[in-house]
Amino acid sequence: MRPFICQCCGLPFSPKIRGTNRDQSLSSDYCLDCFKNGEFRDHHLTIQDMEKKLLIRARHHDEISLEEAHDTIKILPDLKRWRMTHIL
Ligand SMILES: [Zn+2]
Numbered sequence: 001m002r003p004f005i006c007q008c009c010g011l012p013f014s015p016k017i018r019g020t021n022r023d024q025s026l027s028s029d030y031c032l033d034c035f036k037n038g039e040f041r042d043h044h045l046t047i048q049d050m051e052k053k054l055l056i057r058a059r060h061h062d063e064i065s066l067e068e069a070h071d072t073i074k075i076l077p078d079l080k081r082w083r084m085t086h087i088l
Pocket of ligand 1: 008011032033
């Protein structure tokens with residue numbers, strides 16, 4: 001099965017870490033890191049913050065490589081969460 005791509009952080013996530021909607025159904029758009037109980041975990045996060053977070057993740061963890069982080073940063077403006085801020 002194709003992994004979901006989180007529409008906030010841009011990273012692929014497995015069905016096990018799907019975010020949860022307000023009614024506790026599972027989200028197909030967001031991972032649990034970003035979205036829980038129908039709300040974003042970090043309301044004040046900006047797209048620039050997300051870019052920094054991805055770079056930090058690539059540097060300090062082994063989850064993603066620096067190259068993956070850069071590729072992910074490129075797609076951030078097209079993701080659901082950031083499309084609106086993109087227009088502003
Ligand atoms: Zn996410």
